[in-house]
Amino acid sequence: MINISFPDGNVRQYEAGTTAFEIANSISEGLARNVFSATVNGTLTDRDLPLQEDATIVFHTWRDQGGKETFWHSTAHLMAEALEAMYPGIKFGYGPAGRDGFFYDVEPPEGTTISSDDFPAIEAKMLELARQKNEYVRKEVSKADAIAYFKEKGDEYKLELLEDLEDGTITFYTQGEFTDLCRGPHIPNTGLIKAIKLTKIGGAFWRGDESNKQLTRISGISFPKAKELKEYLAMIEEAKKRDHRKLGKELELFMFSEKVGAGLPMWLPKGTQLRERLVNFLKVKQENAGYQQVTTPHIGKKDLYVTSGHWDKYGEDSFQPIKTPRVDEEFMLKPMNCPHHCEMYKFRPRSYRELPIRFAEFGTVYRYEQTGELHGLSRVRGFTQDDAHIFCTPEQVKGEFIAVVDIVKEVLNLIGFDDVTAQISLRDPQTPEKYIGSEENWKIAEQSIIDACKEIDMNTVTAFGEAAFYGPKLDFMVRDALGRQWQLGTVQVDYNLPERFELEYIGSDNATHRPVMIHRAPFGSLERFTSILIEHTGGKFPLWLAPEQFAILPISEKFNDYSTNVMQQLATHDIRGIVDDRNETIGRKIRDNELKRIPFLLIVGEKEVESGGVAVRVQGDGDKGTMSVEEFVAFFREQL
Numbered sequence: 001m002i003n004i005s006f007p008d009g010n011v012r013q014y015e016a017g018t019t020a021f022e023i024a025n026s027i028s029e030g031l032a033r034n035v036f037s038a039t040v041n042g043t044l045t046d047r048d049l050p051l052q053e054d055a056t057i058v059f060h061t062w063r064d065q066g067g068k069e070t071f072w073h074s075t076a077h078l079m080a081e082a083l084e085a086m087y088p089g090i091k092f093g094y095g096p097a098g099r100d101g102f103f104y105d106v107e108p109p110e111g112t113t114i115s116s117d118d119f120p121a122i123e124a125k126m127l128e129l130a131r132q133k134n135e136y137v138r139k140e141v142s143k144a145d146a147i148a149y150f151k152e153k154g155d156e157y158k159l160e161l162l163e164d165l166e167d168g169t170i171t172f173y174t175q176g177e178f179t180d181l182c183r184g185p186h187i188p189n190t191g192l193i194k195a196i197k198l199t200k201i202g203g204a205f206w207r208g209d210e211s212n213k214q215l216t217r218i219s220g221i222s223f224p225k226a227k228e229l230k231e232y233l234a235m236i237e238e239a240k241k242r243d244h245r246k247l248g249k250e251l252e253l254f255m256f257s258e259k260v261g262a263g264l265p266m267w268l269p270k271g272t273q274l275r276e277r278l279v280n281f282l283k284v285k286q287e288n289a290g291y292q293q294v295t296t297p298h299i300g301k302k303d304l305y306v307t308s309g310h311w312d313k314y315g316e317d318s319f320q321p322i323k324t325p326r327v328d329e330e331f332m333l334k335p336m337n338c339p340h341h342c343e344m345y346k347f348r349p350r351s352y353r354e355l356p357i358r359f360a361e362f363g364t365v366y367r368y369e370q371t372g373e374l375h376g377l378s379r380v381r382g383f384t385q386d387d388a389h390i391f392c393t394p395e396q397v398k399g400e401f402i403a404v405v406d407i408v409k410e411v412l413n414l415i416g417f418d419d420v421t422a423q424i425s426l427r428d429p430q431t432p433e434k435y436i437g438s439e440e441n442w443k444i445a446e447q448s449i450i451d452a453c454k455e456i457d458m459n460t461v462t463a464f465g466e467a468a469f470y471g472p473k474l475d476f477m478v479r480d481a482l483g484r485q486w487q488l489g490t491v492q493v494d495y496n497l498p499e500r501f502e503l504e505y506i507g508s509d510n511a512t513h514r515p516v517m518i519h520r521a522p523f524g525s526l527e528r529f530t531s532i533l534i535e536h537t538g539g540k541f542p543l544w545l546a547p548e549q550f551a552i553l554p555i556s557e558k559f560n561d562y563s564t565n566v567m568q569q570l571a572t573h574d575i576r577g578i579v580d581d582r583n584e585t586i587g588r589k590i591r592d593n594e595l596k597r598i599p600f601l602l603i604v605g606e607k608e609v610e611s612g613g614v615a616v617r618v619q620g621d622g623d624k625g626t627m628s629v630e631e632f633v634a635f636f637r638e639q640l
Contacts, residue, residue, distance in 0.1 A: 005056040007462075014051075021047040024059055034061040036192075037070040037185040042429040042464035044070070046138060046185040058462070062224055065099065065485070072097035074136060074175075074186040075126075075193055075222040076104050081178035082125040083218075087112055092180070093157045093206055093215050099485070101221035105204050107157070107213070114216055119198040122218075126196050133191030134176040138184060143167040146181065157206065195229035196222045208370060235482050242482070244534035245376040251539055251596060253530075253547075254377060263374040263381030265527055270547035275526055277545050279362055281414075282386055282522065285407055291360040291388055296340035298364060302330035307500055308339040309436045313469050318367045333366040338519060341389040342501040345515075350505040355515065356392035356400055362526070363387050377531035384526045390518040391503065394444075397516050401452040401474075401491060408476055408489045408522040409458070415533060416542060417478040417488070421459045424449055425473045428465030435469050437496035445493040445516075446472045470496040473519075480536040488529060492519040539597040540619060543639055550577035550600040552614070553589045557581065559604045566602065566614060566629060573633050577602075594619060600636070 001013045004023060014023060020038035024031045024047070035047050039058040044066060051057075060066035076095040083090050083106060093105035108114050141149075143162065149172075150158040158181050162170070173182045175190055187193075198220040206212035223229045240246075248254050253271030260266065267275055283293070299322055305311040311319065314335070322331040334340070341359045350357070364384045373379055392400050405422075412420055426446050427435055435442065449472050453460050467473060471494035475487050494517040497503075504512045523529040533541070543549060550570065552563040563579045570577060577598075580589050586603065593601055602614040608626060616624040616632060627635060 002051060003054040004051070005054075007058055016052050017050040019048045019050055020045070020057060020059065023051075023057065031059065031061075034063075035059045036061060036067045036187045039066060039464065042426070044185055047188070049138075049185075064461075069097040069099075070185055071187055071192070071224065072102040072222060073184075074190070075196065075220070076102040077136070077173065077175060077178065077180055077182070077186070078126050078129060078190055078193060079122070079198075079218065079220065080104055080106075080180060081129055081176055082122055083114075084178055085129075086122065086125055087114070089154075091155045091157055095180070101199065101219060103217050103219040105206070105215040105217050107215050114201065114218065116198075116201050119201075123196050123198055126193075129176055130190045130193040130196075132176060133189045135189045136184075136186035137174045138186075139172045139174065141170050141172050143170055146170050146172070149179070150181070192224055193222050194224055195226045196220060197229055197233065202372070204372065205370075210370070235484075239482055239484075239535070242535040242538045243376075244378070244531040247534050247539040248376065251547075253534070261381070262371060263369055263379075265377055265380055265382070271530075273547040274541065274545055275530065278523065278526060278529070279386070282411065283360075285410070286358075286360045286388065289358070289403065289407065290356075291358040294341070294344060294359045294361050296334070296337060296344070296361060296363060298334050298366075299331045300334050300340060302332055304339045304343070305332060305335075308342070308497060309470060309500060310336060310339070313436075320366060320368050334363070335365050335367045337361055337363040337365065337385060337387040338389055338497060338517075339501075341387075342497055342503060342517075345391050345503055346501065350391075350515075352393060352505055352507045352513070355505060356390050356396050358388060358390045360386075360388040377527040380527050383528070386521050386523040386526065388520045390520065391498070391505075391515040392518065393505075393507075393513070394516055397448050397493060397518070398452050400518055401448065401493065402455060404491050404518065404520045405452070405456055405458075405474065408491065408520075411522040412476060412478060412488065414542075416536065417480070419479040421461060421477045422453060422456060423466070423475040423477050423487075424453060424460055424462045425466035425468075425475050426462065426464050427467045427472065431465070435467065437470060437499070441495035441499070442472070445495050448493055449474055468492055468494075468519075470494050471519075478532075480532060481538070482535075486532050488524055488532065489522045490519070490524060493517075494519060540599075541597070543599055543636075546597075546599055548577050548596070548598050549575055549636070550602055551589075551593045551596075551598045552577065552579045552602045552604060553586060553593065554579070554581060555586050555603070555605040557583065559606075559609060562609050563604050566604070569629050570633070573636075575633065575636055590617070599639075600632075602632070 002016050003011050004014055005011050021032055021035060024035045037060045038045055038047055041055045060070060062068060080092055080095055087108055089109035091107040095104035146162055161181060171183055172179050173184060173186055198218060200219040202217050203214045204217035205214050252268050254265050254267050256265060318335045320333040322333060324331060344359060362384055364382060366382045369379055369381055390400050427442060471492050473490050473492035476489040477485050478488050479485050498515050498517050503515050505515055507513045552567055554560050554563045560581045567577060567579050580593060590601060597619060599619050601617040604614055608614055613626045613628045614632060615626050618624055
């Protein structure tokens with residue numbers, strides 16, 4: 001018999017060889033019908049894989065991300081089967097699932113191209129194959145047999161992938177007439193796939209290396225019900241209207257310039273106002289919580305990042321060297337702030353009486369993203385992190401961690417993200433080589449997060465393989481107004497960097513001890529946070545954040561002086577806005593300023609001048625009648 005532990009802490013016994021599907025069926029037939037895969041001891045697996053030893057188990061259905069990714073990964077294989085049938089000789093690279101669908105990188109046969117015009121035919125073939133209800137069959141194969149199979153098929157990309165795999169760890173999956181090199185998992189059969197939409201086609205360098213051949217990347221999404229595809233397509237149309245790149249230009253928030261460089265955003269005056277309000281809001285919270293603001297350079301010597309381990313982990317993928325007149329110097333643009341803060345901690349000897357020490361910095365960092373991966377503010381090469389690093393004793397970790405979580409929750413709630421899930425991101429137990437530090441330190445750090453989360457009033461999920469390379473973390477997942485999930489804000493517990501930098505403090509026993517480091521960024525990055533904020537609100541920002549809270553619209557130029565006087569009166573109440581004194585009709589002014597998402601439009605004509613008031617119009621809520629300036633100030637305060 002083996003012991004199976006469930007997320008709620010319950011433990012049941014089953015015979016060795018029992019599958020995740022059978023375990024789910026012992027709980028509920030309804031649950032079993034909906035299970036696509038399972039996470040067993042931290043590894044995502046097929047639901048029909050026999051379990052031979054004690055294990056922790058988490059079931060995945062369409063309702064959770066693990067289930068969706070299993071479903072979409074299976075659809076990627078279905079698309080590959082359709083493409084192979086339609087384009088004999090096509091070659092395949094990567095075909096993974098992501099957070100929002102799937103893609104496959106392919107090389108069409110010589111002389112053949114695939115375009116979006118071919119999508120309807122490919123979708124039809126995929127649905128035809130799906131209706132055959134072919135099972136996804138897993139088979140373990142030797143490395144020699146795998147190489148022989150793909151040599152005969154003439155698929156050099158799969159042969160290259162096989163070079164990195166060890167014999168005894170290789171599996172094939174077959175459905176219908178298609179076989180692929182894959183570690184899985186997959187849904188039981190193709191019949192579960194009811195609706196498919198191919199969404200995008202473009203180029204992608206093999207293995208993300210610009211020196212390699214460019215393949216064709218075909219992306220798509222699929223659903224277990226046709227109505228869910230209809231809902232998704234409606235959401236996509238709404239998302240196009242809310243695209244932060246489109247609204248950022250219309251609202252004059254930020255811009256890019258090819259002469260400055262791709263992926264390097266420049267904040268325009270209105271965007272800078274919004275950004276500074278976010279920064280100032282968090283600065284006040286941090287000061288009240290005992291943080292000390294610091295500033296570090298935009299560059300650092302290579303040795304700094306060798307010590308931290310970032311250089312070995314990321315190397316040329318993230319670091320951009322800076323040329324200096326001396327050949328024996330190696331400086332890099334700063335891709336993260338934590339090594340600088342470690343050196344700042346070492347500035348002088350520390351006592352346990354000083355701890356915790358909390359360094360905070362809105363530090364701009366630089367990472368070289370591939371050109372094809374750049375996307376507005378959400379994926380850039382230069383961005384500002386609301387970074388902070390807490391150096392504390394082991395006994396202080398839990399309290400500091402919970403205090404940080406409280407700040408993150410307050411930030412997200414104030415912005416209007418009320419559907420928040422805390423994701424406990426732990427190591428992938430199958431790939432320990434991806435992480436630095438001792439097994440003992442990792443266990444302590446992971447347990448400290450798990451224990452702290454038991455006291456947090458939030459939904460939590462556990463994700464294996466999502467930890468940072470130096471420590472586990474708590475990631476905050478939010479759903480926006482369109483139901484899309486984003487990762488915003490993170491808290492990480494790190495026993496490794498203090499060790500690598502030899503950080504110390506003198507304890508109450510007069511002996512030296514190693515502090516624990518907590519990394520923390522409630523916004524994550526101001527750029528990405530703002531991109532999500534724009535799309536979540538559709539540009540209708542919370543009143544306190546809006547760059548312009550009102551626009552005064554004089555009916556004719558003879559009311560301009562009065563309008564300016566009203567603007568000045570409102571400024572004394574810390575209410576900011578503009579006077580639209582253009583020589584346009586009042587109808588045109590109203591339309592233009594509503595498109596700018598300005599919360600209040602104050603219309604001024606003869607009647608308003610005589611009464612000493614303004615006619616108030618609220619964005620999205622119409623006319624509110626005439627108010628005196630004092631009455632409008634009170635009304636405004638009620639909306640904050």
